[in-house]
Amino acid sequence: MANEPPVIDSPESKKIIAPGYTFGTITDQIASVVLTKKTPYVVMGTFAVAMGLLLIFLLAVGLLFTKGLGVWGLRGPTMWAWDITNFVWWVGIGHAGTLISAILLLLNQQWRNSINRFAEAMTIFAVACAGMFPILHLGRPWLMYWLFPYPNTMGIEPNFRSPLVWDVFAVSTYATVSLLFWYVGLMPDLATLRDRSEHRALKVTYGFLAMGWRGSAKHWAVYETASLLLAGLATPLVLSVHTVVSLDFTVGIVPGWHSTFFPPYFVAGAIYSGFAMVLALAIPLRSIYGLKGLITAKHLDNAAKVMMATGLIVGYSYIMEAFSAWYGGNVYEQAAMWNRMTGPYKYHYWVLIACNVIAPNALWFKKVRSNTVVLFIWSLIVLVGMWLERFVIIVASLAQDNLPSSWRVFESTRWDWATYLGTIGLFLVLFMLFIRLLPMISIFEVRTLLPQAKIKEDSRG
């Protein structure tokens, strides 16, 4: 707005967002994505494709319900395959959102302010997609509530010594806390949308969701405490979720699974794939909606660095996995590792090594990190690599377990593909509805990044 004071302070040395923004222009730019009637054609087109994939998902699930799990390629001994691979992949993707919203908040990394909102949304939708797979894999999904302890006439309860029950608690807690954290973060921005929208129905809807937020200093004080506490609670939570997922494997005695370093290895892999998804979403979003001043090259650079660092941890884990299989002296572990590298899944294995160990090293170079097209392609490579990693861990270990007479190479069916691609459709549909209906960048947190938001102390009254 013209009557706002101009920026007189010299911009801070570390510029997070582009200079020249005011409280008003930030608000208008982010809110206008939601409050306009226009949707860019690219978004419409992608939404149509995503909707198509979602319909395929519904078809695949319908078939699964009527015919049973045999429509997937599950045959003994490989009774966990694409379903659990997809589950681990999707849960892992969610981790970056919580890392950005919780851990980076505690570390006072202010660049997170313009990417945390959509990264948290990504988390929630990724966890929703992840949750599909174990439930569909139950065989009788309509009895999924048996997983929870509740007083029942059957006189039985879940086995609390089983990692699969731990997983139920870990993932459902994670989903709940992520949703709450996200909603709390949205409240002040919902109030902005309520005050900015002109249509009565919109005002009422956003007003209802904003719960009467009015930006009172008394509220902000409690709100800041709540945000910090939630971040503190979500930080151990995010590290625990993939730990518990990895316990699903390590507690089993299958060669290739039974290993103590899976928890940190899985957590690093989760953050690695999550940042890849953040980049894969942020790069198109910022150019479609002209948000390059808010999601700047600095953000992409930082995200790429985090991706590379966690990628190197993952690479180290692969080396340690092979080393400990060899050095441990257990013939079954050695055989499982050898089969992984040279057996029927060798192509998967070496492609994943190329994607996860070799490819991220390109990110050492600033030229790669600053080229958005290359960075976008690289994030897709990482996503593919991380899917293959989980596939190899799960399927290659199961298909050739302790008993060679039962060995069988897994073959996926078209319904495996349909279910997997279907959840990508579900994810994109949810994500695009979010982009259209809610502010994708946290408006109030970006306002705090402006130089004008700093209190000048000479104004002491």
Add this chain to the structure above:
Amino acid sequence: MNKPIYGVMAEFDNPSSLVGAARAAREKGYRKLDAYSPFPIEELSDALHLHKNKLPLLVLIGGIVGGTLGYMLQYFVTVMYYPINVGGRPLHSWPAYIIITFETTILFAALTAVFGMLGLCGLPMPYHPVFNVPRFALASRNRFFLCIESTDPLFDRDKTCEFLETLEPREVSEVAH
């Protein structure tokens, strides 16, 4: 014009003026006042003495309750209600309880943090008198407001308005109930 009002409100266009005004009002002796801003301002909480709240204590209690309930649930099920003897291993297998105890601790603490925050703020509150000021819609965009409420013992409709005018606001308006 003599209907009782909620308070008087001054509008500022930058956070520094708001913080300065809040400090001045405190110094003048006003206690029933609240400031409204489009983002959290640390110095404003200092000026209005808002740094202490009960939320951390509530969350601590929530976490302890959640952890205790989670542990007791597992103890009850695995030791008393549905014991499974696995090769004579102890029924009270506490290492296996750690994860679910941790998860219920976090879950209850997080629920307490969110609902406690809403409770302490008195939200949801669909109606509040400050919304009667038309320009208050900008409080969620780029304007900063200080409201001195009529319940303050020092409140006097004209004098408080005059005082607010001395703080160089953009505008001073009365807030109807």
